[in-house]
Amino acid sequence: MKKVLVTGAVGQIGSDLTIALRQKYGETSVVASDIRMPTDISLRDGGPFEFVDCLDPHHITRVMQMHQVDTIFHLAAILSAVGESKPTQAWQLNMNGLYNLLEAARQYGCSLFFPSSIGAFGPSTPKDNTPQETLQRPDTMYGVTKVAGELLCDYYHKRFELDTRGLRFPGLISYETEPGGGTTDYAVEIFIEALRHGQYTCYLREDTSLDMMYMPDAIRAMMELMEADPDKLKHRNAFNVTAMNFTPEKLAAEIKKHIPDFKIDYSVDPARQAIADSWPNYMDDSAARQEWGWKPEFLIEVMTGDMLDKLSGRIGRPQEQKTR
Numbered sequence: 001m002k003k004v005l006v007t008g009a010v011g012q013i014g015s016d017l018t019i020a021l022r023q024k025y026g027e028t029s030v031v032a033s034d035i036r037m038p039t040d041i042s043l044r045d046g047g048p049f050e051f052v053d054c055l056d057p058h059h060i061t062r063v064m065q066m067h068q069v070d071t072i073f074h075l076a077a078i079l080s081a082v083g084e085s086k087p088t089q090a091w092q093l094n095m096n097g098l099y100n101l102l103e104a105a106r107q108y109g110c111s112l113f114f115p116s117s118i119g120a121f122g123p124s125t126p127k128d129n130t131p132q133e134t135l136q137r138p139d140t141m142y143g144v145t146k147v148a149g150e151l152l153c154d155y156y157h158k159r160f161e162l163d164t165r166g167l168r169f170p171g172l173i174s175y176e177t178e179p180g181g182g183t184t185d186y187a188v189e190i191f192i193e194a195l196r197h198g199q200y201t202c203y204l205r206e207d208t209s210l211d212m213m214y215m216p217d218a219i220r221a222m223m224e225l226m227e228a229d230p231d232k233l234k235h236r237n238a239f240n241v242t243a244m245n246f247t248p249e250k251l252a253a254e255i256k257k258h259i260p261d262f263k264i265d266y267s268v269d270p271a272r273q274a275i276a277d278s279w280p281n282y283m284d285d286s287a288a289r290q291e292w293g294w295k296p297e298f299l300i301e302v303m304t305g306d307m308l309d310k311l312s313g314r315i316g317r318p319q320e321q322k323t324r
Helices: 014-025 041-045 057-067 080-085 087-108 141-160 183-196 215-227 246-255 270-277 286-292 300-315 320-321
Strands: 004-007 031-036 049-051 072-074 111-117 128-131 165-170 171-173 199-202 209-214 244-246 263-266
Touching: 004 014, 004 057, 014 031, 014 041, 014 072, 014 215, 031 057, 049 057, 057 087, 072 087, 072 215, 080 087, 080 141, 080 270, 087 111, 087 141, 111 141, 111 215, 141 165, 165 215, 165 300, 171 183, 171 215, 183 199, 183 209, 183 246, 183 270, 183 300, 199 246, 209 300, 215 286, 215 320, 244 246, 244 300, 246 263, 246 300
Parallel strands: 004 031, 004 072, 031 049, 072 111, 111 165, 171 209, 199 263
Antiparallel strands: 209 244
């Protein structure tokens, strides 16, 4: 990677990825882009930033030419819960945006990373130890666009020999940015509310088991995949990756080890619960482990402590809140 473009750089994944890429490859080598300006000073002023509307091919090609981009991390998308309330916009951004980036990558000979998701699976997918290659019949617009995106990236690799690569992410947990409309966002909100109020009302059932990953692991997985030897990649696109698996009840129990008075209750959102119920309980990520050496570093115990430490520096702990 000599010159990298990150689309959706202001989003949950994009902001963390941009900073990590700049730390590794140099500030001027990573171009952040989005349709909104970042409020984070380190993201805004730490390297080049460009306004890019992924639905406008001219925006994309202008930036590609200006910065001589050779690698793209295409992260601009509408997530699962928001996608159900805005299905037309989700299709337009998630599919037309990806097509425009693939065409630009083909024109300029770039490598392209596309993030898929656990949402690419559906109710008929095997729930336990979900295989790398299996039935994919999602019943959400977000999931439909992810399956179509996986296939489109495979097509561009086969038809045009474009270097496309991707991961199927589980729920992602980050302390850097606010949740962005995903079904698994409870796993971020719960930490914020635990520190602010010592209490959280969860919109998923207490026994909803889902795969999760801490953002530092997700960032490392993306970078490692894009650096991997292409000759060893049998699958290339949409590798299953995961790190830990828990329910809201189990996560709350971990938080209580640090904040003993923390309380959780439940007010189930039928729409988001239905989405979560359609996804696997846990995925088999052995293909990623075998083909490019994937291995997570953060499990629930370490992740919980780190999230609380990082967020408490900004929010304070519940007893501190009462004295302010």
